[in-house]
Every structure is written in C-alpha cells, then in structure tokens.
Amino acid sequence: MCFGNLTPQLASIQYSLADKVTESDDFRRLERVGGVDISFSVDNKAVAAAVVLELKGLEVIETKTLETELFFPYIPGFLGIREVEPSLSVLNTLKHDFDVLMVNGHGIMHPRGFGLASHVGVLRDCPTIGVAKRLIDERYINVATQRHHAEDQFLISKNGCVIGAFFRGKYVSVGHRISLKTALNVVERTSIFKTPEPIRQAHLLATETFKNILEERG
Structure with missing residues (x-):
C-alpha cells in the first residue's frame, strides 16, 4: 500500500481533531503522573510501555508492557497515526489511575497542531503533555538551542501564538486538557x-522488554 497517497486525508483528520484540544487545566488533582513510550524494530514489531508515578517523591507504583505491531510506517508529522493505538492499548491495561499523562512525542x-500527545489525549480524553527530543519543523531549533540556558524556559511561538517551550534540552507542549504553565511545572518537578x-x-521499560523478547526468540 502506498501510504503517501493517504497523507492528505490523514492531515485533514489531524486538523479536525486538533479543534478538540483544550489548553487549560482540566483536572481535579495532580498527584500521579503517567508516562507512555514505544520501542520498536525494523520489522515494525514493538513493545508499548506505560508507568504510573507518584508526583511527590516520583515513586513508580505501576508498570505495564504490551507486545504489539505497528502497521503504519514512520512518516514525519504522522507519528500519532503510527503509535496512538498501541499507546492507548497499554494505557488501558493499567490498574492505577493517573491525573496527567506524559507522552514521548x-x-x-x-x-x-496535533502530535502524538494530543492524539492520545483527545482519544482517551485525559490531560496530556508532549515531550520530544526534536522539532518536526526544523526552523526553530537553532534559535532555541543558541539562546537557551539549562534552567530557562524558552517559549516557542508560531504565527504570534505560543505553541510550546524548549526546556532542559526537550521540547514541551500542551497535549490536551492542560496549560503550558502547568505542563512545564510538571516536567520540572x-x-x-x-x-x-x-x-x-517508560522508555527504559519498553526498551528492556523488547531486548528480552529478542533474546528469548533467538
């Protein structure tokens, strides 16, 4: 299948779902934080991992993994299409609730305006924070990294609107149902x-689990 032919339709879906994102704090408490990440190989076999931590003290109170397969290829700008289903599936196996979820994307x-963290947040209807290593749109990187100091929160704008921040070497943005101010506070804490x-x-758990699976299967 030529997935490239589908990208205009998928982009249209992202634009439509982006209208559902809210950028204000919409939760009753902030005591537990979840995290989700996916580790995969070249043949699209993957392990999704989810964790729940107490915000105070950062004690891990639950971990879950789920072996899965990714059916959509990696295309820049469409990571949400590729990873949202396994992310939601492993989150659904958790027994403990979390107040805010941190997503590796x-x-x-x-x-x-609708990356993986927003995709997970809107479909699950939960507060989410996006944390990524790099930008999809490269034009902001040099400005952010050249003018940034370790403990600064360098705000990034697009068309006059703040869309996130570069903080401690990561790009932080609202996923859904949380403000950027609170998102940055949670990242810092x-x-x-x-x-x-x-x-x-979540990343360590997914990577180690995937490594063990490969070793067991030779």
Whole structure:
C-alpha cells in the first residue's frame, strides 16, 4: 500500500481533531503522573510501555508492557497515526489511575497542531503533555538551542501564538486538557535527569522488554 497517497486525508483528520484540544487545566488533582513510550524494530514489531508515578517523591507504583505491531510506517508529522493505538492499548491495561499523562512525542507543537500527545489525549480524553527530543519543523531549533540556558524556559511561538517551550534540552507542549504553565511545572518537578521520569521510566521499560523478547526468540 502506498501510504503517501493517504497523507492528505490523514492531515485533514489531524486538523479536525486538533479543534478538540483544550489548553487549560482540566483536572481535579495532580498527584500521579503517567508516562507512555514505544520501542520498536525494523520489522515494525514493538513493545508499548506505560508507568504510573507518584508526583511527590516520583515513586513508580505501576508498570505495564504490551507486545504489539505497528502497521503504519514512520512518516514525519504522522507519528500519532503510527503509535496512538498501541499507546492507548497499554494505557488501558493499567490498574492505577493517573491525573496527567506524559507522552514521548509532540502535542500542539506540530505542523497541524496535533502530535502524538494530543492524539492520545483527545482519544482517551485525559490531560496530556508532549515531550520530544526534536522539532518536526526544523526552523526553530537553532534559535532555541543558541539562546537557551539549562534552567530557562524558552517559549516557542508560531504565527504570534505560543505553541510550546524548549526546556532542559526537550521540547514541551500542551497535549490536551492542560496549560503550558502547568505542563512545564510538571516536567520540572519530574526531571531528575535530562528526560522527565515518567517518559524515562517508560522508555527504559519498553526498551528492556523488547531486548528480552529478542533474546528469548533467538
């Protein structure tokens, strides 16, 4: 199948769903933070991992993994289409609730305002924060990295509107049902190392689980 022919239709879906994103705090408490990440190989076999941490003390209270397969190829700007289903599936296996979810991907800091974090947030209807290593739109990178200091929050705007921030080497943006101010506060409170703990723990879990699967199957 030529997925490239589908990108205009998929882009239209992203634009439509982006209208459902809200950028204000919409939760009753902020005590537990979830994290989700996916580790995959060249043949599209993947492991999705989810964790739940106490915000105070960052104690991990639950972890879950799910072996899955990714049916959509990686196309810049369409990571949400590729990873939203396994992300939602592993989150549905959690027994503990979380108040805010951190996703390894962009929120509204996306060409169509609807990255993976927004995709997960809107479909699950939960507060989400997007945390990514790099921008899809490269034009902001040099400005952000050249003028940024470790503890600064360098706000990034598009067409006069703030769409996220460059903070501690990561690009942070609203996913859904949270303000950027609160999102940055949560990132700061959960950052022992360069990567916030909810995502770091989910990434380590997904990667280790996938490695063990490969070893078991020779």
